[in-house]
Amino acid sequence: MVRLSPEKYPQIVAISHQAARPGRFAEMPAALAGSVRQALASAGISRLYSHQARAFELASAGRNVAVTTASASGKSLCFNLPVLDRLAGDDRSRALYLYPTKALTQDQVRKLQALRLPFARPAVYDGDTPAAHRPQIRKRANILLTNPDMLHVGILPHRDAWEDFFFNLKYVVIDEAHSYRGVFGSGVANVIRRLRRVASFYGASPVFVLTTATIANPAELASALTGMDFELVSGDGSPSGERQIVFWNPPLLDESLGIRKSTFGESSLLLAELLKKKARTIVFTRTRKGTELVYKYARGLLEDGQPELAGAIAPYRGGYTPGQRRQIEKALFDGELLGVVSTSALELGIDVGGIDAVISATFPGTVASLLQQWGRAGRGGQQSLAVFIAGIDALDQYFMTHPEQLLERDVEAAILDFSNEQIFAGHLKAAAFEAPLTPVDSAFFGPEMAAAAGRLADAGELRQTGDSFTWAKPEFPAAAVSLRSSSADSFTIVEQGTGNIMGQVEAERAFIFVHPGAVYLHLGETYQVDRLDLAGRVALVKPVLVDYYTQPKKETDVEIEERTLLRRAGGVELSFGRLLVTEQVTAFQKKQLTDNQVLEIIELELPAQNFRTEGLWFTLPEEIVGAVEPQDLPGGLHGAEHGLIALLPLFAMCDRWDIGGLSTEFQWQTGGPSIFIYDGHPGGIGITRAGFHRFEELVAEARQLIESCPCQTGCPSCIQSPKCGNLNEPLSKQGAISLLAGVGGN
Secondary structure, eight states, X not given: OOOOOTTTOTTEEEEEEEOOBOOOEEEOOTTSOHHHHHHHHHTTOOEEEHHHHHHHHHHHTTOOEEEXXXXXXXXXXXXHHHHHHHHHHOTTOEEEEEOSSHHHHHHHHXXXXXXXXTTOOEEEOSTTSOGXXXXXXXXXXXXXXXOHHHIIIIIGGGGGGGHHHHHTEEEEEETXXXXXXXXXXXXXXXXXXXXXXXXXXXXXXXXXXXXXXXXXXXXXXXXXXXXXXXXXXXXXXXXXXXXXXXXXXXXXXXXXXXXXXXXXXXXXXXXXHHHHTTOOEEEEOSSXXXXXXXXXXXXXXXXXXXXXXXXXXXXXXXXXXXXXXXXXXXXXXXXXXXXXXXXXXXXXXXXXXXXXXXXXXXXXXXHHHXXXXXXXXXXXXXXXXXXXXXXXXXXXXXXXXXXXXXXXXXXXXXXXXXXXXXXXXXXXXXXXXXXXXOGGGHHHHOTTHHHHHHHHHHTTSEEEETTEEEEOSSSOGGGGOOTTOSOSOEEEEEETTTOOEEEEEEXXXXXXXXXXXXXXXXXXXXXXXXXXXXXXXXXXXXEXXXXXXXXXXXXXXXXXXXXXXXXXETTEEEEEXXXXXXXEEEEEEEEETTTOOEEEEEEOOOOOEEEEEEEEEEEOOHHHHTTSOGGGHHXXXXXXXXXXXXXXXXXXXXXXXXXXXXXXXXXXXXXXXXXXXXXXXXXXXXXXXXXXXXXXXXXXXXXXXXXXXXXXXXXXXXXXXXXXXXXXXXXXXXXXXXXXXXXXXX
């Protein structure tokens, strides 16, 4: 097995070893159909891991099951066994499998087809499925593999065409359920409730089986997603091999400014080295552009030294055609590829087998995701290598100086809020289109359904007749409800000249991401916003070749509408509640891609926008403020806010871009210097609620992050933020440290 040493690679700042773990096994259940047992034996499976046997026992008994075990632990059999056992007795039964990515769907189809069971008829039904094949799939398939988007707009609104499917629906499988969190998870939770409701019209009450990575709250997430109770299966019976874990920090180029060598360059260098040693390797990046760059650099290095290896690597990301994706997947599964560079599309439970090493190019955002990536290697007890290559982001650098904080910390909790007012309203409209809403539907949508439906009726969206609500408009409501947006109002991004629709962005965030002149990335290509049509809700973009990116400057104001929670936390009174956030984008910077230098600042004239959300806030008493030099107070408040936002994703599975903040020397409602941190999505989705409950830990780690950074005055590795609306001015590193020490009670 390949091992890395700091003697050869001085970029290595820490090394850890994970011991091998033996497997815990169980005999094949006596109740399992003989045909399924025989198919498994032909595939070389004569016994089960303990968690697989337990999941089969519970699901076969009609219990909803949530399975949480490590990557590559055989979770697929946890749901395939009860489903196949059911079909062996009655092939008219139906099962619905939901996956967050198309790659996962294709992987599962291969597994099912490999068993060669004549009564199992799996079929993929997603955006890549040819229209001509769809009627036959609806009629014949008894294992339907799809994604939440297709269920949302392509199946539930057309339930009349799926009567036989819903009438015979016995199992619903939600694989990689930890993917459904935040805004996306909140939307999917509403789709699942609509699914349960539609199934009930046909007398179906399917058993749910959810699988998830190791997260802090698997049973709670399963219940939040579905509105049902679950039995938890958490004891991982699969074996794991010894693993070397390497923390790799790109060398500093300028210590005072915190500038380091490129993460992409370091990743491609190490990838090429591992491939030369014939170690099958996956590199994970956070962006499509990063995927293409690492692939390009690594291929160039190999062509110079060992050109025969250059053709043995490939990039993998969203945006490719279905044919391109299938070709890369097949080459990977067949062992033809020695290396692959991927976005999170391959992070989830795809069985690629025989992977020796994983390189995580920057922290993927959560500990759970990082463990998922590392789990792609070492399947079946083989030894493996896991490398975390840091970026200049504050969180990455925090882990480089405190690797134990990553290795020893608990995984995060997945958070969603299906009752977010705006998300909930959109799905109630879609449900009313599928069938009139009546009081009995509160069993699916909760006690707040009646009041929400009444508000929609008052707005003319629904028509009320007695205690029943029906859809009141001619258009198709589900098509207007995005699963990835909490807002009913959005801007459509359209390519100028071709008219191609490239995506949507919430109206409340449109001025930040698609303001006039903004550089916008899509499928790894660079576009620039040529015009923003406020009335038509359209952003027109054109392809460009530029060597800069853009960062908006905005003014933010926060008004407290309601305080719902209050407690003493360290040296401050900590509040949580409803906030009205007003933002106005006033300008944007053009910044050089290579060194982040400001090229130009361009003024903008855009109207102010506001949205309601939830957040936490605290006011700093005089004894804390007095410890800071007056000239350092504004920058200290600002730096402390950035530090708290940088580390909040460790306590709630989210991205820093999902969080907003404001620091001010005086807020008219609090009467003093205050810091606000709020959910960046309208209505709120539970992110800052997690921060409220774990505030003391958050403050302590933010202070440690800033104190341990070797820079002099603050840099991207501690208090500078890539999303700062004030363009990182003013900032005071020492002021932030002093304030956080006081807030923490020290």
